[in-house]
Amino acid sequence: MKVLIGIEIHVHLLTKAKLFCSCSTDYEGKEPNNLVCPICLGFPGSKPKVNKKAIDFGILAAKALNCKINPEIFFSRKSYFYPDMPKNFQISQYEIPLAVGGYLEILGKKIRIRRIHLEEDPARLVHVGGDITSATHVLADYNRAGIPLLEIVTEPDFTSTKEVREFLSKLSSILEHLEIFDPSKEAGLRVDANISLEGGERAEIKNITGFANVEKALNYEIIRQKNLRRIGKKVERETRHFDAETRSTHTLRKKEFEEDYGYIFEPDLTKIEISQSWIKSLKMPELPDKRVERFVKQYKIPKQQASVIVYIDKALADFFEDCSKIYKNYKQLAKWIVTDLLKCLNWNKITIRESRVKPKSFVELLKLIDKGKITERLAKEIIKEYVPTGKSPEQIVKEKKLVTIKGKKELEKVVLAVIKENKKAVDDLKAGRKKALEFLVGHVLKKTRKTADPKVVRELIEKLTK
Amino acid sequence: MKSLVKEHIEKIKSGKISLDEFISEIKKKIEKIQSEYSPFITIKIENPEKKGKLYGIPISVKDNICTQGIQSTAGSKILEGYVPPFDATCVKKVKGQGSVIIGKTAQDEFGFGSFSVNSFVIPKNPWDKTRVCGGSSGGAACLTALADFPHIAMAESTGGSISCPAAFCGVVGITPTYGRVSRFGLIDYANSLDKIGTIGKTVYDTALLLSVISGYDTLDSTSLEVRDEDFTKYCEENSKIKIAVPKEYFGEGVDPKIKDLVWKAIKKLESLGAKYQEVSLSQTTYALPSYYLIAMAEASTNLAKFCGMRYGFHSELKGNFEEYFSQIRKLGFGEEAKRRIILGTYARMAGFRDAYYLKALKVRSLVIQDFRRIFKKFDVIAAPTMPVIAPRFDEVKKLEPIEAYMMDVLTAAPNLAGIPMISLPCGFVKSLPVGLHLMADHLQEKKIIQAAHTFEVNE
Amino acid sequence: MVETSKYWKIDKELLEHVSKIARLELSDEEKEKFIKQLEDILKTFKKIDEVDTSKVKPSFHALELKNVMREDEVKTWKWNPLANTKHKEKKYFKGPRIV
Numbered sequence A: 001m002k003v004l005i006g007i008e009i010h011v012h013l014l015t016k017a018k019l020f021c022s023c024s025t026d027y028e029g030k031e032p033n034n035l036v037c038p039i040c041l042g043f044p045g046s047k048p049k050v051n052k053k054a055i056d057f058g059i060l061a062a063k064a065l066n067c068k069i070n071p072e073i074f075f076s077r078k079s080y081f082y083p084d085m086p087k088n089f090q091i092s093q094y095e096i097p098l099a100v101g102g103y104l105e106i107l108g109k110k111i112r113i114r115r116i117h118l119e120e121d122p123a124r125l126v127h128v129g130g131d132i133t134s135a136t137h138v139l140a141d142y143n144r145a146g147i148p149l150l151e152i153v154t155e156p157d158f159t160s161t162k163e164v165r166e167f168l169s170k171l172s173s174i175l176e177h178l179e180i181f182d183p184s185k186e187a188g189l190r191v192d193a194n195i196s197l198e199g200g201e202r203a204e205i206k207n208i209t210g211f212a213n214v215e216k217a218l219n220y221e222i223i224r225q226k227n228l229r230r231i232g233k234k235v236e237r238e239t240r241h242f243d244a245e246t247r248s249t250h251t252l253r254k255k256e257f258e259e260d261y262g263y264i265f266e267p268d269l270t271k272i273e274i275s276q277s278w279i280k281s282l283k284m285p286e287l288p289d290k291r292v293e294r295f296v297k298q299y300k301i302p303k304q305q306a307s308v309i310v311y312i313d314k315a316l317a318d319f320f321e322d323c324s325k326i327y328k329n330y331k332q333l334a335k336w337i338v339t340d341l342l343k344c345l346n347w348n349k350i351t352i353r354e355s356r357v358k359p360k361s362f363v364e365l366l367k368l369i370d371k372g373k374i375t376e377r378l379a380k381e382i383i384k385e386y387v388p389t390g391k392s393p394e395q396i397v398k399e400k401k402l403v404t405i406k407g408k409k410e411l412e413k414v415v416l417a418v419i420k421e422n423k424k425a426v427d428d429l430k431a432g433r434k435k436a437l438e439f440l441v442g443h444v445l446k447k448t449r450k451t452a453d454p455k456v457v458r459e460l461i462e463k464l465t466k
Numbered sequence B: 001m002k003s004l005v006k007e008h009i010e011k012i013k014s015g016k017i018s019l020d021e022f023i024s025e026i027k028k029k030i031e032k033i034q035s036e037y038s039p040f041i042t043i044k045i046e047n048p049e050k051k052g053k054l055y056g057i058p059i060s061v062k063d064n065i066c067t068q069g070i071q072s073t074a075g076s077k078i079l080e081g082y083v084p085p086f087d088a089t090c091v092k093k094v095k096g097q098g099s100v101i102i103g104k105t106a107q108d109e110f111g112f113g114s115f116s117v118n119s120f121v122i123p124k125n126p127w128d129k130t131r132v133c134g135g136s137s138g139g140a141a142c143l144t145a146l147a148d149f150p151h152i153a154m155a156e157s158t159g160g161s162i163s164c165p166a167a168f169c170g171v172v173g174i175t176p177t178y179g180r181v182s183r184f185g186l187i188d189y190a191n192s193l194d195k196i197g198t199i200g201k202t203v204y205d206t207a208l209l210l211s212v213i214s215g216y217d218t219l220d221s222t223s224l225e226v227r228d229e230d231f232t233k234y235c236e237e238n239s240k241i242k243i244a245v246p247k248e249y250f251g252e253g254v255d256p257k258i259k260d261l262v263w264k265a266i267k268k269l270e271s272l273g274a275k276y277q278e279v280s281l282s283q284t285t286y287a288l289p290s291y292y293l294i295a296m297a298e299a300s301t302n303l304a305k306f307c308g309m310r311y312g313f314h315s316e317l318k319g320n321f322e323e324y325f326s327q328i329r330k331l332g333f334g335e336e337a338k339r340r341i342i343l344g345t346y347a348r349m350a351g352f353r354d355a356y357y358l359k360a361l362k363v364r365s366l367v368i369q370d371f372r373r374i375f376k377k378f379d380v381i382a383a384p385t386m387p388v389i390a391p392r393f394d395e396v397k398k399l400e401p402i403e404a405y406m407m408d409v410l411t412a413a414p415n416l417a418g419i420p421m422i423s424l425p426c427g428f429v430k431s432l433p434v435g436l437h438l439m440a441d442h443l444q445e446k447k448i449i450q451a452a453h454t455f456e457v458n459e
Numbered sequence C: 001m002v003e004t005s006k007y008w009k010i011d012k013e014l015l016e017h018v019s020k021i022a023r024l025e026l027s028d029e030e031k032e033k034f035i036k037q038l039e040d041i042l043k044t045f046k047k048i049d050e051v052d053t054s055k056v057k058p059s060f061h062a063l064e065l066k067n068v069m070r071e072d073e074v075k076t077w078k079w080n081p082l083a084n085t086k087h088k089e090k091k092y093f094k095g096p097r098i099v
């Protein structure tokens, strides 16, 4: 059964002030209703005025996503009632959005972007005495109300959750490279997803916050729809809500009453002409695709690894480059980032930015391996402690009293001793029995308490028995 | 007519009158007027904080213009008790020039009407208490006519709400070019049409207050970035005025006696050196439906914010938000507001918006072009302000909504086009005042002030 | 040109739909009265159908206004946003539940 998914992504733009008033957007950790004014609270008589920076940022995003930017745009009132909406209409864009017809390539496939537009964020609601379906009342904090949102709408081009994940990751990295988005902020990225099985009705899941939840919500919804089909039931056209705690989706409202947004032109604002010279005046930084190319060329690392590093997030790519300044074995660097570092970050559910991993300490770890002071296997153990704590790898080695092989000479001594003690095995090896080699390696490893690198040991045995 | 305002400013300056004495004297007068005619929703007399161009001049403010610390309801129960946390830009400006704010004048709920009907008080016509003052700035015109002390009113017009009451009450009202006066702090009716203007006893008074309140404001995106003007300097006689007289404004529905008076006024201007010519404004009949469709569509979105949560009328939180909001709105809005919410919502609904709302916006373009064409050759357009004299309360009660809307038939077009206009008295029919309406091209306030002044001093 | 036969009409079902969208409860009396009044109003407004606007652009404002924007600067308002409501709890606005 083919799955069709289309998504709408809302991201907070990194302006200092809100979209239509001069209140600060720095809402995290603030007292409720501290960053509000009569404009973003929609008090009678207040008037909006658009923040030019938000449009600049929108243009940059539209260019990066290969969209056509409309030469003249305007804002519209999208009318619907909800306690998080100060005016019971949202200033958004309708007929002529900022940009249309773009695409983003992931896994060798183009995901089409239908439109990009700007709008104001509503408030944050706290549902008191239950969840959205069972609360007695709500508490509204309008600090978030009016923060510029960039809404990106895709065509229903995704056929798997994996594609959605890849898309969001790359999109986020692009927006970060443009310096218009901070992925570390909670509620900074929210997704509405339309999901259907081929030939069936679609369900819309509203307001999923964060990447991980998007995946969970989609997976749940796909299974739910498949199960319904299996027992011969139809999927109903409806809006669903994702509950992050139970990791499941629930009916929010059936589509029997269609909300009619009754769009009108926002008469308190003017049209905005976007000239070519305006577009050209905005500096386009190096974007992820270009950065991957450069990484391959400049650092001679495999494209697959470069892509992982750059598309996960900008911070990881920056981390790679910061490390590269103090550590020149780029292949080794890339390999360790893509495999063990990422694995550990994911395991701890943190990003590089949130972690205490710093270039200096990470390179220290790599150098321990290079100098043969620790084996790769041991390094894999050390990194598990290093990532969540940020402790110096040398310190970890000392604290754990991990025996390290100080050098090749020391290892040679051990190997020679093993050869002496196992004459029969050595003879077998010389006679071409491969199993004997593993037997000898095992003995060496035992003696070195697994701190020696089996590969090196193997080579040494072969060399010394010739 | 002599300007009491002009005299008063000189007297205060020269110390001939004490401001404190003057204020306590007008307090009594205001109370007396209020008890007989009810022009105010809220009376609150504030001493000036500064000296300036309007030092010591009483200014009344229409209730839909926000005044910090003074209840501002726009005539609606849904905003009862609402105390704005800020002053409208125009209020800030008059305060900055030393005026004495005296209170908030009555109006139709949110400006929806021509009779100043609202949830609180309904002002009575100064010439005949059984008649209406017109609207929606009825309280402003009523008070202006009755005050025997210097006073100018800050009023507002969306589709004729300054000209209509000025005509019905026999005073002067200027509606400036859209965007000339900042709307910041004006409780919206229809944002693309709303204009703050002035009502006074003389052309000079209205021009003086307009000079103070107009000008570019960074807080209003539709505020025009034009150079400040002292409009009082256009209170001068100009004998070389070219007047257009549009035949559509003298049609069937217009009281013949009013037509006669307006023609007399035009001839009078001609005798003073002006030239006139009859013209046609062919889009006139389409202006009224276009105006109403746009105004209602915008109004219905503006009124959405009133839902009993953050300010204004609210009750105990019961039911879910749909139930609670619907209840509050049912109880808080008057009948005309409800009608306009329904019509406005309907006009912008999917499937209908192209035929109603968008069509109306296109008709607006044609109405503007119509005026542009005339103003290429003429300085001003002259017409009657209202088709009838002020109706009696018992007549108004019997009117169907559409009949009430038709009252705006002569004012809808210029308001839709956002051109400046002035209404000034030009005689009486059945002892009730009649308004002469003069209109000019965008930003040509100078021309209507000159023409009006020329007529006024020679009446 | 828009096909106009289905426009400029209002019936009870449509009125109820509109009143729901507008979150404005109407009494039966009001409904009855409004249907008649709105019919009259729409009949008059229908006049704009006569105008050929096929080549006309809509005017959002009376004057052509464009590109009015502000810079990205933060300013703070010193005020109490909760002063005009009874519905508050701690520093939050209190509102009705969703479902």
Ligand SMILES: [Mg+2]
Binding pocket: A092, A119, A151
């Ligand atoms: Mg949106």
Ligand SMILES: [Zn+2]
Binding pocket: A018, A021, A022, A023, A035, A036, A037, A038, A039, A040, A041, A146
């Ligand atoms: Zn604000």
